[in-house]
Amino acid sequence: MFFLSVRLDNVYMFRDFFLDFTMARKSSHFLAKHDALFEGSKIYVRKKLLILGANASGKTTFGRILCAIQNYLVGREMGTQINLLEKRYDQTKPGMFQVDFAIGEYAYRMRCVYDERGVKTEGLKVVKIFPSYTNKVLCKRLDDADYVTEYERPVNAPVPTILGKTGMVSSLLLRQENETYLTKFRDGIQFSYIFSDFASTQSSLHLQESVERLNHILPKIDNSVERIVSLKSEDSKLISHSYVIVFKNGQQMTIPDGDLNRADRTRLSHGTYEALQFLDFLTNVKNNPEMVAFIDEQLAHLHAELEAYLIMKALLVQRNGQIFCTTHNPELLDLNIAPQMVLLFRRTEDGFNEALYVSDRIKKNDRGFKGYYDNDFFGVLPDYSVLDKYFEED
Incomplete structure (x- = not known):
């Protein structure tokens, strides 16, 4: 499975949020040489991403959402650790996620709207991907396609529970008539997420x-x-x-x-424990080349140079699956990576999360983009000057 795009609304601190994982053109960077969706395809996907951002900018939360979505797509109940029902920003309104993803030569769009009682509506679209398709063509095909199957919760439907709490599971995918789709997803979706606060x-x-x-x-x-x-x-x-x-x-x-x-x-x-944990995860990534892997700030207690070395080793692994690595360490921008491989998260003035690729602002493969970051060219660095008055001498 490859994530092609994700759309979120009223989920944690994500409001009217959209992130596209595809690229308009092929990158010449050596780390992106296998970024075609499949051999002969003209659709290019960001398969290796380094995610940076300040505290509370949404990096870890975004990983939790991706993890929740993949569990949902294989028909699992969202557990107590990641339960999107409880994470609606405005509790009076429903939450929504929409994910476009590819398995083999088929693209899917799953849309889910949910409230405090669980899934409210669901819809699934399916489009065959032809080698001549670009990412724009595929997106339009998905926009224009009809839903092959839909679900709307009956008024008196029972509320699913997990360990005594209201739970969330796809009613659409668990229908008998949709068994073919669920089997396809379970066969084609592999993932492993390791979060800094879940490690212990x-x-x-x-x-x-x-x-x-x-x-x-x-x-x-x-x-x-x-x-x-x-x-x-x-x-x-x-x-x-x-x-x-x-x-x-x-x-x-x-x-x-x-x-x-x-x-x-x-x-x-x-730091030693983190390094061993990272090596264990890296071995898992090597042994499962099609797996979506998300590594969340696992090397925060290591020396910056060692963290950069290990992250680069993870990005160098020859595999086909997507890998996401989050960090607070801007020194990783000195690595030999392309601007389109760096995703920056930040909080808006009204407190919501948003993201942008370095390549959105820098149109050439400029390896000096760390200087842009250090000078806050991208507007993602937090302003701590408001705290000065609390540390000034009386």
Whole structure:
């Protein structure tokens, strides 16, 4: 699956929001050489995105919304962590999301309107994508197409609940007559999201890297580490995935079954834990090349140069799926990335979130666009001068 565009209204702090992931023309940048929707297609999609923004500008929230939408598209109930019903800005009005996405040579548009009782109306459009289509042609085809299936909630419909709370699940996709679409979506939609504030509540975090690679990587990240040793069973028929981290002072830390959340996390620095978590996620990205991957500020406690190095490694992975990386660190703009790969989030004066691509303001592949960012050419840097009076001496 590829996100082609997302439209939001009255969802969190997004009001009349629209973001297009397609590009009008092919980029010559080496990181964008596989950005055609499929081989021979004239539709080009941003498959690698670096997302920057100040605190509360909407980066993490946008990731949560994308995650909620993908769960919705495969017929899952939105759980307590991400429940869009509770996140309508104006509680007296419905929320709405509309997503255009592609699976193989077909494009889909799903529109959903919901209120405090759950899904109110839904509609699905389907268009075959021909190699001659540009992104503008495809968008017009979707605009002009009729809905192949629709849903409107009956007046006396029961309210779905999740753990005692009003829940949200697609009524349209769970209809028996739409089983073909749901099967298509479940087969074609893979995703993995890792959020900074969800990290400590993950049920498990298994190291997938080999001991050899961990021995090359971890001591460079944390110089208190001497080596990593794999625990082996005396019974040759039993396979063990447990490790021991040996520190230079002689102390040891066991990682049962390779699960970091079952180890003594206080023994590792926050930055080291983040780096291991990032490496685990990166391995998952490599092993699932069609997956949508969203990495939310996972390296905030690392040195800026190491964060930039690891993010670049993630962007260099040869894969077909989309990958989103969020950060607060403007030093990442010094990486060799194209302006159309950088998405900036900001808050408007009335408090709503909006986004723009660097390429919206810079029309050439100018690698010096960090200077534009530092001088607030894009208008995304927060103004803290209003706080000066609170720190001035009496």
